[in-house]
Structures are given as C-alpha cells and as structure tokens.
Amino acid sequence: MALRFKNSLSRRVEEFVPIEPGVAKMYTCGPTVYNFAHIGNFRAYIFEDLLRRYLSYKGYRVTQVMNLTDIDDKIIRDSKARGIPIKQFTAPVIKAFFEDIDALRIERAEHYPPATEHIPEMVALVKVLLERGHAYQIDGDYYYRIASFPKYGQLANLDMQGLKAGARVDADEYEKESVSDFALWKAWDENDGDAFWETELGKGRPGWHLECSAMSTKYLGKRFDIHTGGVDNMFPHHENEIAQSEGATGETFVNYWLHCEHLMVDGRKMSKSLGNQYTLRDVLDKGYSGLAVRYLLMATHYRQQLNFTFEGLESARAALERYNDFISNLESYPGGKSDGSAGGVISGAAAGFEETLDDDLNISGALGVVFDFIRDINRLKAEDKLSAGERDEALKLIRRFDSVLDFRTKAVSLEAEIEDLIRQRTEARKSRNFAQADKIRDDLLARGIILEDTPQGVKWKRKV
C-alpha cells in the first residue's frame, strides 16, 4: 500500500501523490515569537518532524518551510511595554525556540522565514488581490472580500451564513463590508509605535494571515503538496490562506492539509490563553529529558487528543530505556548460532513498520512493530540463536527505524571521576566487598549513572 494521509480538505484518507515525483514540499505553521512555546505547540512540531522524516524514509526529497511570526499585536504590545525595538524583543525568543527544537531533536526545516523580512512579498500579494477584486481598502486598512471567494469555508466546513448569524462581531471593525472579512494590512496608529512599514499600501503592518500565503509561495511555489498546523489553525488561519493564495493565483494552493490535534492538560486544551501551559523548560527543570518529551508527544497519533501527564512522561522514559538498552545490548552481543528465524523477524518488522506508517502516520502501530521486533530479537539473543551477521542486520534495521524516530540516546563519555568510581567498585566486587560496591552503585545511580554487571563485565548508561 502506498503512503496516504487524512486530508482535512476532503475529510478522507487519500493516497499521497506529489506534484513533482520524488519531491515533497510542505509548509508548516510556526511559532509566534512573543513568548516561550509550550509543549502543546511542540506537539505540532513533533508531528511535522515525524512527517518530514517519514517522507525522507520513503525516499522523497523534502523541502519544509516553517514561518516565524515576528510581528503581531502581542509582540507590539509587549515590546512597547519593555521599551525595546521589536527585533530586540523577538531575538531571544527565536533563540530559545531553536534551542527547544534541538532539545526535542526536531530536524531543522529548510527555511525559517520571518514575517518581518517578507513585507515586500506581502505588499505585492495584496496588490494582486486588489486588482482581482478580492481586496478593498478603507481608511488605510485593507480587507479580504470574502464574498468574492465562493469556496470560503470549505476547509473548516463552515457555513458562512451561519457564521454571520453567530454574531461574534468586533465592534470597532464595523466599517468592513462584511463582518467576516479579515484584515490583510492594518494602517498604523499611534499604539503601534515603531511597528510599521512605509509601503505602496501606506504606512502600516501586515495582517496575521498574509505572511503564510506570501512566504509559502516564495519558497515552495504557487502550488505545493502539504500544509500542516494545529486544528485550531484550520479556521480562520488556513481558510484565509486558501482565500488569499487561490484568490491571487486562481490555482489550487495546497493538495493535502494535515491538522494535528491538541495536547490536553487536565482534560483541557493546553493554551497560552487558558494559562495551563507547560513550556519545555518547565518539564526539563523537573528532571525529564527532551527525549522523553519527544517520545511522549510522538507516540500518540497526531489526530488524537493527547492528555499530558507526568505519569505519561515517566512511562515514555521507561519505554525509551527499553529501546536504547536493546540497541546497546545488541551492539555488544558477540553473536551465536543462527536457527534461521531472524531473517523473517527482520523482514517482517521492516514491512510492518512501513505498512503502519503508510497509513496516515500510524505511529502507535509502528511502535508496536518496533517493540515486537525488539522482543523477538532479544529472545533469539537470550537463546543464543542469533548469528553475528543477523545481529548486524537487526542493528541496521533498528537504526533505519531510528532515522524516523530518533529515540537513540547520544553517546557521552564519562567524567574521569566517575570512571574512577566504577573502577573502584569493580575492585571492591573482586575482593567481595559487596557493601562498598553497592554503595558506589547507589551513589552513581543518584547521579544518573546506571550500572549493570554483565558477562562481558560492568556496563554503564545514563538515565534517559
């Protein structure tokens, strides 16, 4: 079976057929850099990481764009409150964002365009929309005329008549032709301070949705394969992107829309506005690793709500330990006498991994395959029925899986002091001074170093 995705646009599972064979172009909505991202945000980025890595695994050449929204109301408000220029305000937040995605092993996208560096592209887009009758100007503000785009509401499955009746009308925007029309460009007022650009549209700044249309086109073309984001971006953000981009080009903007469900905490959506958020730093400060967070956020299918708990994080940590112990134990296994069954285990696991992930990135199913594989190989190893050649094939496969999962702990060398303690313990054991040996082992455990006595001698590992 071929790779397929649940497309939000059609609400069906569809086979992935790229515009250009062998190439996958994707746009992934990125952070608004006014504050540290919370782990709910990172769930979306982890999902996108799985997507891009699996596309690569399947042999696609991937181009991913993730925007950095570095101009919006909150950024203006907060930078003004601190009395510093916007760039100075956003720079440390952007720096922290990249530190966080590194800690979570989220592979870098090819492009991270900041909105403020693409004002000319956005202005050009508004001009095209004006020419084509999709935009109008009132008092220096430019709006998108939703009535000019009949498909509006298709992605979110919203009836725009009903929406009007819903009457969530912003009182100070009464001058728009229709309450549903959204801002493309906002004229400067004094509250904006130094947040403005002098352009052909006048003095002002872009609306929220404009950057994604302008920047996706710049880096990926008028049409591209995949667009992702959180479900909460489906409306209005992605709906508006479609209206802008297709209004400007008259062509289909994106073929596959993939939306990631929310991370919950205590049964409620984790969000900045509800104030129930954890940043990655909050979690790391409690002693959990970025890797454990990665596992937890990745292990549940992206279209399923995931309730965040520290119990779940502990469970993720333990699963990672099993995964990593498997690899390191296998690496040090000298090999035994094959009973001929390993080949089937390996090829079965390889096929199963791909079959499940092909099915709209069924990661839970794929992890089931991985852990079945681990148990099967461990059993052969325990019975000494795995040859050195089969061991190497098994390692090759798990490393291939790991190109998608990236759950392998990084090898870090030991401090000389700890090496010395391990040596002292080995001496103590030789002289059967077990009390001393056990004390050293306990002390090291408290420092995150786990010791195991094996037939090949003492082995150490770091707590995941």
Added chain:
RNA sequence: GGCGCCAUAGCCAAGUGGUAAGGCAGAGGUCUGCAAAACCUUUAUUCUCCGGUUCGAAUCCGGAUGGCGCCUCCA
C-alpha cells in the same frame, strides 16, 4: 445554536466485519553476590450503555450517556 472528534485493562494506546497489538505499572519464575538488563509465565471471555444488521460486530447502522474541540487570539 451550527460543525466536528472521541470513549478499548490500573495508566497510555493500536486494531474499523473473522474472534482483543504494543508501551508503562503489577505478580510469579530463570539468570545474578545482590541488583539491573534480558527472557518465560501472568494481568480485558471483552472494547461506555441499549437496540438493530450479519453465520460472525470493539469495528457497520440507530439511539442514549459522558468528554473534548472549532465557530475570527491560538499548534
């Protein structure tokens, strides 16, 4: 009010018509100086509930209950 999603063991979670994956936690065993790791055994006669369709339903249909999200800040 409109649109949509979800409910599977102590916890997390796959499975969408052929007789309940996997992870964590728990219990017993093998191994070990003791551990750890690993392996073996064990932990849901049953998938929120009530009807229906079918030889056969966690899976399809109808209904009920409970939870969550979106409906112009949001990943």
